Amino acid sequence: MKISASTKGLIISLLTVISAFGIYFLFLAKKNSFLVDNPTENTFYFKINDGKEAIIAAGQNVTVDLNKGKNQIKVFDANKKLLYDSAFVVNKVRGLLNIAHQDYYVNEQFYGYNLNKDSLIAARKATEIDGKNYVNTPKRFNKLYTDDFYYNVDEDYDKVVKNVQKVESRSKIFRKQDFLNYYKEYYKF
Template identity: 60%
Template sequence: MIKKNPALFGLLVALGAFALSFGVYFQFLAKKDVYLVDNPTPETYYFKINAGPQKILSSGQYVEVDLKKGSNRIEVFDSEKKLMYDSMFTVNGVRGLVNITHSDYYIHRQYYGYDLKKDSLLSTLGHTMIDGKKYFGGAKKMDKLYTDEFYFNINEDYDKVVKNIDKVESRVKIFRKQDFLLYYKQYYKF
């Protein structure tokens, strides 16, 4: 008969709780780092990355792709599969967006914190002109082939929960143009 050892039992319970917490974190809470190719236009495009298989990207769709750090090559074809361009881009970050249509995207910094004065903060960050209208908050227009200058991709939302309310923190998100205009109207309510 084995004698009960409370210290060993406590250690096993603690290790089980530790493993369970890591499992919950990686299953539900961890942010997945991905690279996306996006098409916000009404057209259909085909593309190949790094001489891989040809992929289709329909209107309004995005697709996850595997990119390597450093130089990557993309070939983009129109809906008749005629080559539009063949280009190189450099990947530095762990997430990114490939803009095969060179459409307008907006990179916006959202601030979090206790007693944050949203209106005065927006006016000090400058403004961006979109379709002849001023948008405060310093959103940066991006229409180049590739960017990784953000934290949240087009398929992700800003954090709903602020982790540290003692200080002002910020996160950067990239938006399609229409999504940014909708977000701005709903969030800032001017």
């Protein structure tokens, strides 16, 4: 059976499209996840939605499964003494559980060509952290749960601008010390 030129072209184009989607989903697609983070020197045990007990050591984060809507968490200290039993609501596809109620900062970074970063930053207010002002209005967060960001603590900002037509921004949540280190390196004041 002989295949016509148009059929060959159709097969090649279909294989190209399938390959492109495969490359995207394997290497380029952003993974959505929920993290439990512990920036302290303490070890905690926790149970989400009365499931299996998990442990999180000092300085670690753990990926967990959460349901959209209302969820429950029980947090225990290193001696397995109940610290608190709390509920939170999940609205998005990624989030952070701050079981130690430490300070985190959500920072917004702008992308685009012909971007005047200085004018964007100058138009925003400063945030005071440990008696020093930090520009670009980083938002402080220390509650149990947030999903008000794009990049989680275990992810980095994009290195490449994806949309060359307009200026856009992405927000990232940082542990306090990680934010201070990022700020010092990125803004270079």
